[in-house]
Amino acid sequence: MIATMLLMLMAGTFVVARRLETHNPGWGYLAAFAEAAMVGGLADWFAVTALFRRPLGLPIPHTAIIPANKDRIADSMAGFLRANFLTPQVLARRLHGLDAAGMLGTYLTTPSSGPEPGLEPGTGRIGEGVSSLLADVLATLDPDKVGGPLKALLSRQIERIDLAPLLGQVLTGMMADGRHMPVIEGLLRRAGTLLEAHEDALRTLIHERAHTLMRWTRLDERLANALLDALYALLAETMVNPDHPLRRKIDETLHKLAHDLIHDPEMGARIARMKADALANPAFAAWLDGLWERSRTGLIALLRKPGSGGGAEWSGSLAALGHALQDDMRLKAMVNRFTRRTVAGLVSRYGGQIVQVVSETVRRWDAGTVTRRIESAVGRDLQFIRINGTLVGGLVGLALHGLEQLVT
Structure with missing residues (x-):
């Protein structure tokens, strides 16, 4: 006006x-x-x-x-997202300082605020005499003679497990029950938070890549605003709309991942190598060494004092693993390296499908929708x-x- x-x-x-x-x-x-x-x-x-x-x-x-030029804009947005966010090199740089092992260790060693609802210690039905007898038997066992074979048995069982199909079946079961949806929603919220946190960096990147005429006419700034608004709108629509195409594409990607875990030999070999690296790590072996003794001690305490909540010993075992993840530099480096390789591998394998969702979503918008959204921005x-x-x-x-x- x-x-x-x-x-x-x-x-x-x-x-x-x-x-x-x-x-x-x-x-x-x-x-x-x-x-x-x-x-x-x-x-x-x-x-x-x-x-x-x-x-x-x-x-x-x-x-x-x-x-x-709506379709060309959609392809450009998808290409920009792929080239600057969803490449193994970019993710490797961004994940270089990520301490996944430290975060997991902190989570395992941080005490909970209280017992879970509905779980009360000491509700077992084992009689006091039988509990005392079993506790005495466990107390007389030689930790080295029993713990060593148990650790070796556990290691062999873990080695025999074909982990990739198991993970694929777990993922399939989660998707069948819809239990993966809260995880997807959490990832979408995290994506929005990361986008907001790096908004200035994105604007700077667009400004640096824009030619002189676009900077002189400030079209680069308007393009950055339009791109950010479109990404925010995409995330918001995906979160509130259970039938959004992006959700369906994520479901398709997860179904493909589950299928590859079950049927793809290359994926199975990769998971097997990761499992072998974990089993060969001395820190993991040390954790297994102490697992039997801590479990035995916990069972003895639970059997002798059923009302004392001996399940806390299991929490102690997890806490010990958490301390190992925090203090053992070799274990921490292995877990962090595994995290980086896994994320980079998933992006390398499925990144094209993710950016294709962006392109297809914008392509499906009618010209009036695209015009209104960019013009309003x-x-x-x-x-x-x-x-x-x-x-x-x-x-x-x-x-x-x-x-x-x-x-x-």
């Missing part, structure tokens, strides 16, 4: 100044200013309008640029272009009229 009213004001000023010009030559300067301002304002109105629609509905070539700045065009045009007209007076 301000830009249009300013244009109308220049038109009225031009009419008045032309009528009064015969009385005083000074009015000619004002008429020249108003005339050039109208030209500049109309030209910028045409340019701004041509970005989103056809001016006055006329089929003028190279107008309605954004609706006409950058519309205010575009109207300032009209205002600036009106004023700059007027100043240029005033300068040219003054130059003409000097020449004549």
